[in-house]
Amino acid sequence: MSNNEKLLKKAQKLSIHEKMFQCPICSGAMKVERMASLECENRHCYDISRQGYVNLLNQTPRTKYDKALFEARKKISGSGFFGPMVEAVTSRLIQAMKSRESRKSVRLLDAGCGEGSHLSAILRKLREQRMVPDVLGVGMDIAKEGIVTAAKTSPDPIWCVADLSQSPFADQQFDYILNILSPSNYSEFRRLLTSDGMLVKVIPGSMYLQELRALFYTGTGKETYSNDGTMELFIRHFERIEFDELRYRVILDSNQMKQLIHMTPLSWSISPEVIERMPDGEMEVTADFTLLYGWI
Structure with missing residues (x-):
């Protein structure tokens, strides 16, 4: 073609x-x-665009999310690092969709989709299930480089460069919204969801990438992380909530570790000298997520 x-x-x-x-x-x-x-x-x-995405921004934002970061994130996704998390989200969506079998089709928005790896994997897994409705996937991100990568590698969804605070979608257009390791805008989520729609938000757990925190932030007071504030904000915006916790460990080789470091904002405030002191060879890294589900 x-x-x-x-x-x-x-x-x-x-x-x-x-x-x-x-x-x-x-x-x-x-x-x-x-x-x-x-x-x-x-x-x-x-x-x-010639790649098939639509840029709906009115001005170019300043962002540290560049092409190299999204390429690194795509490689880490391809390594299977996020696999169990994607499986957990997909299983929860399947459960929700099967309880609404009268729907012939549904719309799924990934708000803050980055380079599209999570949305593409979830859509692929959903379509393997014969009992779920036909799913239209839509991915949006404010970082153009992420959407360009997504559109090149996974042409099936609708991809948009857009600002979540001024999202280019009409009211109540989505049955499900994903917000995976990305900032939220709860007033927009409530506006965009159908009356019985569900938000799936994935946030880091306290042990997420603890090995990098120990290497980068020892003695700075940033060795630990708490998601309590994020969870409290989520709870305030939804009538009904559920949550799951998921923790597992992944062994990455030295090249994959370099990609992981490059893709995470944890490394943004760290000097190149500190990063260069990272040990060579394989390293076991903790993946720790809290999966939040909210209904209006």
Whole structure:
């Protein structure tokens, strides 16, 4: 399939779901025009890129999330580091979808999707289940480099560069929202969810990457982490909540450790000299997650 054919196919998919969108500037309804752009009733226009994603930002944000970081995160995802977490999220979604079997199709938004690895893996696993509805996956992130990587490697979902505080979607468009290791905007989540929709938020547990914290932050008071504040904020915004805790250990080789260090914000305030003192060879690393589920 040529690039033009791929772009046309993506534009056609956007056209089918164009009522899902609203203009991030004026909140006006949007339509796909000339199979090349999303345009609102007030003529605010957003081009569909040749990779098939739509950039709905009005200005370029300053961010440390660059191409190298997303490439590192993709490699770590490919190593299976996040595998048990993805399995746990998928299982919970399957359970929820089977309780709503009357739905022929559902929409799943990954808010803060990064390079798209989690959403792509979850969609693949969901579609292996014959008993769940047809799922439209939508990924959004404020970092363009992440969305470019996602669109190149997994063309099936709808990918958008967008700001969660001005999300380009109309009210009550999503049955499920994922928010995995990413900042939240609960007022937007409540606006975007259907009346019986569910938010799945994944946050680090207290032992998450404890080995890196010990190496980077010994003697600084940052060796430990608490997610209590995040959990309290989550609880305040939902009528009904559930949560699971998931902890496991993964052995990474020296190259994978370099990728892990590059992908995590834990390393942003650390000098290159400290990183260079990391021991060579394999290292066992702790993955620790709290999975939060919320209903309006």
